[in-house]
Amino acid sequence: MSFKRRDFLKVAAGTAGLALLGPGKSADASSAVPNPNNPEFFGMLIDTTACIGCRACEQACGEQNKLAEQPAEYWDDKTMDQPRDTTPDTYLVVNKYPNPADPSKPIFSRKQCMHCNQPACASACLVKGLEKTKEGPVNYDKTRCMGCRYCMIACPFDIPKFNYDSPTPVISKCVFCTSRLKNGEKPACADACPTGATLFGTRRELLEEAKKRIYTNPGKYHNKIYGENEVGGTGFMYLSSVPFEQIGMKKNIGSTPYPEDTLGFLFSVPLVDVLWPALLAGLYSISKGKDAENQKDEKETHHE
Amino acid sequence: MSKSISIPAQTYTGNVRDFGSLVTFLISQLKPRGKMLTPFNIITAPIILVGGVLIVIRFWKGIGYVSNLSQEFPWGIWIGFDVVTGVAFAAGAYVLTFVVDILKFKKYEPVLRATVLNGLLAYVFYSGALLIDIGRPWNIVNPIIGNKFGFSSVMFLVAWHFLLYMICEFLEFAPAIAEWLGWWKLRKFLHAITAGAVILGITLSTLHQAGLGSLFLLARNKIHPLWYSQHIPMLFFVSSIFAGLSIVIIESSLTHRIFAHRLPKGNHGGHDEIVLGLSKGAAGTMLAYFFLKIVEIVHGQNIHLLSTPMGQWYLLEVLGFVLFPAFLFLSAIKRRSVKMAQFAAVLTALGIMLNRLNISIIAFKWDSPNHYYPSWHEVVITGAIISIELWAFRWIVNRMPVLDERHDPQEVKMNNRRH
Numbered sequence: 217m218s219f220k221r222r223d224f225l226k227v228a229a230g231t232a233g234l235a236l237l238g239p240g241k242s243a244d245a246s247s248a249v250p251n252p253n254n255p256e257f258f259g260m261l262i263d264t265t266a267c268i269g270c271r272a273c274e275q276a277c278g279e280q281n282k283l284a285e286q287p288a289e290y291w292d293d294k295t296m297d298q299p300r301d302t303t304p305d306t307y308l309v310v311n312k313y314p315n316p317a318d319p320s321k322p323i324f325s326r327k328q329c330m331h332c333n334q335p336a337c338a339s340a341c342l343v344k345g346l347e348k349t350k351e352g353p354v355n356y357d358k359t360r361c362m363g364c365r366y367c368m369i370a371c372p373f374d375i376p377k378f379n380y381d382s383p384t385p386v387i388s389k390c391v392f393c394t395s396r397l398k399n400g401e402k403p404a405c406a407d408a409c410p411t412g413a414t415l416f417g418t419r420r421e422l423l424e425e426a427k428k429r430i431y432t433n434p435g436k437y438h439n440k441i442y443g444e445n446e447v448g449g450t451g452f453m454y455l456s457s458v459p460f461e462q463i464g465m466k467k468n469i470g471s472t473p474y475p476e477d478t479l480g481f482l483f484s485v486p487l488v489d490v491l492w493p494a495l496l497a498g499l500y501s502i503s504k505g506k507d508a509e510n511q512k513d514e515k516e517t518h519h520e
Numbered sequence: 521m522s523k524s525i526s527i528p529a530q531t532y533t534g535n536v537r538d539f540g541s542l543v544t545f546l547i548s549q550l551k552p553r554g555k556m557l558t559p560f561n562i563i564t565a566p567i568i569l570v571g572g573v574l575i576v577i578r579f580w581k582g583i584g585y586v587s588n589l590s591q592e593f594p595w596g597i598w599i600g601f602d603v604v605t606g607v608a609f610a611a612g613a614y615v616l617t618f619v620v621d622i623l624k625f626k627k628y629e630p631v632l633r634a635t636v637l638n639g640l641l642a643y644v645f646y647s648g649a650l651l652i653d654i655g656r657p658w659n660i661v662n663p664i665i666g667n668k669f670g671f672s673s674v675m676f677l678v679a680w681h682f683l684l685y686m687i688c689e690f691l692e693f694a695p696a697i698a699e700w701l702g703w704w705k706l707r708k709f710l711h712a713i714t715a716g717a718v719i720l721g722i723t724l725s726t727l728h729q730a731g732l733g734s735l736f737l738l739a740r741n742k743i744h745p746l747w748y749s750q751h752i753p754m755l756f757f758v759s760s761i762f763a764g765l766s767i768v769i770i771e772s773s774l775t776h777r778i779f780a781h782r783l784p785k786g787n788h789g790g791h792d793e794i795v796l797g798l799s800k801g802a803a804g805t806m807l808a809y810f811f812l813k814i815v816e817i818v819h820g821q822n823i824h825l826l827s828t829p830m831g832q833w834y835l836l837e838v839l840g841f842v843l844f845p846a847f848l849f850l851s852a853i854k855r856r857s858v859k860m861a862q863f864a865a866v867l868t869a870l871g872i873m874l875n876r877l878n879i880s881i882i883a884f885k886w887d888s889p890n891h892y893y894p895s896w897h898e899v900v901i902t903g904a905i906i907s908i909e910l911w912a913f914r915w916i917v918n919r920m921p922v923l924d925e926r927h928d929p930q931e932v933k934m935n936n937r938r939h
Contacts, residue, residue, distance in 0.1 A: 301591065303591070336738050338672075339670075339672045339673060339738070340673055340674070340675060340738050341670050341673055341675075342663045342670040342673040342675040342676035342679055343659070343662040343663050343666055343668050343669075343670055343676075344668040344669070344670050345668075358656075359659075360659065360662055360666065360668050361655075361656055361659060362654050362655075362656050362657070362659045362660055362662060362663075363654045363655020363656035363657070363659070364653075364654045364655075364675065365594035365595065365654075365655070366673075366675050366735065366738075368591070368594040369594060369595060369735075369736075369738065369739055369742075370738035370739065372740070372741055374591070374592070377591050378591065378594060378655060379582075379584075380582055380583045380584030380587070380589060380590075380655075381581075381582045381584040381585070382582045383579060383580060383581060383582045384656070385582065385583070385655040385656065386655075386656075466741070468741055469740075469741045470740065470741070474738055474740065475672060475738075477737045477738060477740055477750070478672075478674050478734055478737045478738060480750065480753075481674060481730065481731070481734040481737065481753050482672065482674065482677070484753075485677055485727055485731075488723065488726055488727055489723060489727065492719075492722065492723035492726060493719050493720065493723050496618075496622055496718075496719040496722055496723070497719055499622050499623065500621075500622050500715055500719065503622065503623055503624040504624070506624065507624045
């Protein structure tokens with residue numbers, strides 16, 4: 217039942233979306249076809265001003281990743297009354313936020329892995345269970361993962377999830393539909409989006425598009441692209457009509473890539489590994505000589 | 521050497537020549553000694569039993585059934601207490617080997633073996649605790665033998681330093697095992713490589729003590745600014761020194777009472793000197809640490825945060841459990857009061873626990889509406905691990921030459937002949 221409603225929404229929204237964006241703005245980026253040989257890496261642009269909260273992306277994500285099926289009431293709009301977090305069974309959630317300008321038109325935004333340019337999770341992982349690929353996705357390999365959950369501690373967006381209720385748990389999160397990208401397809405959510413609120417393309421193209429939208433629509437957007445500089449830049453970027461903390465985005469995460477925070481220590485490791493033994497051996501040989509002398513003295517006094 | 525060493529007769533029962541006699545010897549040693557119904561046994565045995573059942577449930581059903589860990593708080597007391605605090609408590613081994621084997625302060629030799637044994641057991645049991653905490657323990661060998669090394673990961677370095685240090689500590693303790701078995705040639709060889717193991721062990725300890733702190737460098741926006749700083753590695757390293765020293769004071773004071781029958785005669789005055797000497801080391805490093813903390817606060821421009829509730833919690837940790845016990849140590853040295861030094865050591869250890877738990881749990885997402893509290897299962901499992909560790913310690917101390925002074929192979933041979 218909900219399927220039909222959703223299909224209807226898709227079509228309805230498609231027309232509405234065009235009107236919303238105006239001519240030519242759903243634009244080149246959304247039609248970008250992934251090219252596996254492209255040296256630039258992929259990203260997404262989420263234009264929350266175009267999102268109508270139909271949750272087609274959410275549904276497509278569940279189907280694509282073969283996640284546990286949700287009960288019918290899950291797809292009710294009431295689910296969005298409380299902001300939700302991703303879970304081991306939902307890699308992508310659409311949330312509803314009040315619109316201060318027009319309370320009758322709430323703002324919808326989505327939450328999923330941001331696919332950081334320099335991901336904290338991947339730098340935290342001691343077995344490369346999480347890895348940033350050159351195409352853009354941050355991928356997970358459960359055959360390597362130890363389940364230490366350091367990635368969860370490290371991720372500035374609290375994205376990696378862990379199924380504590382399983383004896384064979386895994387880390388789960390959006391992997392940017394890596395398998396689809398390999399086949400030259402768009403990620404499932406971008407494919408499903410009826411309004412162009414989720415745009416797929418190379419990160420460079422999407423940044424251009426985002427800037428263009430801000431400059432050509434004075435007053436429509438809050439003048440900032442979330443993800444352009446956050447934690448050194450993220451693969452997923454957001455546009456919004458209101459400051460980003462009002463749509464549940466993390467503030468105060470800085471613009472330095474997280475892995476840089478541990479560089480100082482990592483560089484000091486080989487230094488200490490080389491210097492300490494040398495210094496200690498030096499100290500040892502000094503005190504050993506002293507020790508031998510003492511013993512000699514002792515013996516001599518004993519002989520006397 | 522005119523000073524004769526009294527050796528408890530039952531220590532050197534080992535005269536193992538072949539495999540058969542090794543087995544007989546081990547079986548004879550496995551037998552429990554002493555009374556069974558001691559208060560210690562009555563308390564720890566049920567904890568171990570219940571903990572054992574809970575551990576089975578954890579592997580059968582999953583971590584979620586026995587813990588309060590969540591998506592928001594992925595690390596609880598199994599990491600924050602068992603590993604992060606426990607490793608700081610085990611730091612006595614590298615500090616004392618430095619003092620005795622590198623600087624040649626022979627005064628501290630009587631407490632060295634017990635300290636190294638404690639460190640070794642702590643590491644063995646904490647990696648055991650890690651197996652319970654990590655979700656996919658069958659992959660634990662991946663960072664060691666896997667083809668995918670996460671060189672950029674602090675955790676990778678900590679894992680390697682952890683493993684190598686365990687080997688070093690085993691080598692440092694191995695002479696006691698060789699003496700126990702009566703394998704003098706091996707004992708001689710082990711004695712010859714001790715200095716190497718010690719030098720490597722101190723290096724590895726420096727890095728993984730600091731490394732445990734560095735793990736939290738990646739939690740920049742999650743840890744309260746009073747505890748988060750770029751200098752966590754340095755602070756962890758410096759504080760591990762007095763953490764280790766205060767635990768040596770506590771542990772050696774306890775073992776001297778409990779295992780009095782294992783001690784060489786007339787060594788009690790010596791122990792007082794040891795405690796007061798260690799107190800000097802602790803007080804010095806604590807004042808240095810306190811100074812670093814002040815620099816840290818001024819530099820981070822966080823003074824205004826001290827008036828917030830978290831700030832007062834911070835002041836309690838730094839003033840009440842670092843500065844205050846540091847002065848207690850100083851006063852104990854001046855008055856030559858061993859009791860006061862022991863009290864200061866307990867406060868210091870509590871302060872270290874507070875600091876490690878603050879960074880890993882309490883100040884982690886301090887501003888979240890939800891908080892993590894350990895489930896009783898988590899507490900019992902931790903209690904069981906500590907209890908088993910203490911049983912192992914007792915078993916070894918009652919059999920191997922740990923508390924008596926270290927022996928020269930030649931000397932022991934002569935003594936053995938006399939027996």
